[in-house]
Amino acid sequence: METKLRCLPRLLLILFTFSVVGQTAVLSSTESHQRYVKHASGVHPVVLLPGNTCSQIEVRLTDAYEPLSPLCAARKGDGRWSRLWKNNTAADAEVPCFADQLRLVYDHAAGDYRNAPGVETRAVSFGSTRGFLADDAADKELCMGNLVAALEREGYRDGETLFGAPYDFRHAPAPAGQANRELSLFRRRLGALVEHASKANGGMPVILVTHSQGGYFALDFLRRSPLPWRRRFIKHFVMASTGAGGFVLSMQGLATSIAPSSSSYSSPSPSDVLSMPSVGRTFASTFTALPSPVAFGDDTPLVVTRNKSYAASDMPAFLAAAGLPPYAVRLYETRALPVALNLGAPVVPVTCVNGFGMPTPEMLVYRPPGRPRARPRGGVRRRRRGRELGKYSGA
Structure with a gap:
């Protein structure tokens, strides 16, 4: 499922060239691609959804939180956000605290998953690719770091033509009619991000690129979006290393x-x-x-x-x-x-x-x-x- 993403920059450039140039020949070299991207009057913006565990998660503890130990209560009630995942610099003694704050609880009354009482979480830097690039250099390629770097070498710029949609990887799509607050919020934010990316680039539709678990979130988002909206705002959907039927x-x-x-x-x-x-x-x-x-x-x-x-x-x-x-x-x-x-x-063009x-x-x-x-x-x-x-x- 965690296939490396070395081929994606070239694939995206081919998709871009076909969509803008139409019947003209595909540019033959990386330098030609870079020149075209930089000087074109408009490009198809790219929105990335990373793989499982790549999104960074922050936590804020309210007074309702019941800590396992005094160590876990260190940030309780101070109103500040702190890194919950992935925290490579924390001491091993904090593992029980992270475990207690990362776990989900199924609320039978609400029919939905939620955090433990007193625990608030959020994905970091929605809209930017910086929100899911791992701190650990060993995870850089897995979490689209090398892909982002390759696209930026070709002229894409974070927040201008390149965007990121980090998400809470603990959650998952649910059938229509069932409560799913986290995914409902994510779909609204992703829809607004796609529209913003398109409008900021002269109305060009978006190329949506996902890896691993991000593909499940994107499929759920696209299938629930009105078909006219998809035709207006989605140019292409690139789904990398997602086993749609499981693995x-x-x-x-x-x-x-x-x-x-x-x-x-x-x-x-x-x-x-x-x-x-x-x-x-x-x-x-x-x-x-x-x-x-x-x-x-x-x-x-x-x-x-x-x-x-x-x-x-x-x-x-x-x-x-x-x-x-x-x-x-x-x-x-x-x-x-x-x-x-x-x-x-x-029901959009898919690769x-x-x-x-x-x-x-x-x-x-x-x-x-x-x-x-x-x-x-x-x-x-x-x-x-x-x-x-x-x-x-x-x-």
């Missing part, structure tokens, strides 16, 4: 509870806090990329353990075996699964970008304790039915 690797973290050969995560650092079950399993987005029966079929085994195999149609049983409480399994059935089963076309030559698990096989794990079988083979083949023994 097997999303089951791996959950499978640790049912796989006897796997070990639990211990002593995480602040940058690893999302790996804690008490945090990550509370997110609505935990279910977003689980394999859909539409894409994977009802009978194909995806996780194989000593005692049982699980196909996409067995997801409720898989989640229960993984230790999720009954209400969480029910949320998968009533919120995440209907979205996956009713995924439709955005999907997926990596090749990348190890892509189709099955996770867990061996009993004491038995050596088998090596990956099959490797990466020719694509079939939209999925990379190759079965791997699980971690």
Whole structure:
């Protein structure tokens, strides 16, 4: 899912050239592209949606917050925003505080996910690409940093022709008619950003570029937008490394509870806090990329353990075996699964970008304790039915 984005700058320039020049030949060199972008009377602005965990999240604690310890109460009630995710400079002792403040709670009365009481959060710098560029240099390419740099070399400018739409990656789309405050707010803000980007560039429609989880948010946004609006404001939708029908690797973290050969995560650092079950399993987005029966079929085994195999149609049983409480399994059935089963076309020009030559698990096989794990079988083979083949023994 986290395919590198090296090809996207060139792809966007090709899309731009075709859309403006029409029947003329595509410019042949990077220098020609740069010259055209800088001197054109108008360009198609680009709006970027990053991948999972790339958006930076800030927190503010009100007097209603009940801290786990005096350390967690250090910023309570002071009215100031501070970095919650991703905080690489925090001490390991703050991990329990981050975990408590990052977790989501499902409000049964409201029928929606929300923060813990007294916790307010926001995505940083909406409208700018600076809002999701990771502080850690190792994450720069994963979080569109290299893509932004490449586009800026070609003449794009943050806040002028290049925009970012960071989001709260803990949340996820829900079926129509169900409460989903976070996504409703995001859709309104994204719509206003697209309109602003277009109007600031002479009415040119926008090229919407997403990576990984950002693709799910964009699909939800486009499908809920009126068709005349889409035709007016969206020139092209580029969806990079988004498994619209889910992917097997999303089951791996959950499978640790049912796989006897796997070990639990211990002593995480602040940058690893999302790996804690008490945090990550509370997110609505935990279910977003689980394999859909539409894409994977009802009978194909995806996780194989000593005692049982699980196909996409067995997801409720898989989640229960993984230790999720009954209400969480029910949320998968009533919120995440209907979205996956009713995924439709955005009805705008679309380009999907997926990596090749990348190890892509189709099955996770867990061996009993004491038995050596088998090596990956099959490797990466020719694509079939939209999925990379190759079965791997699980971690």
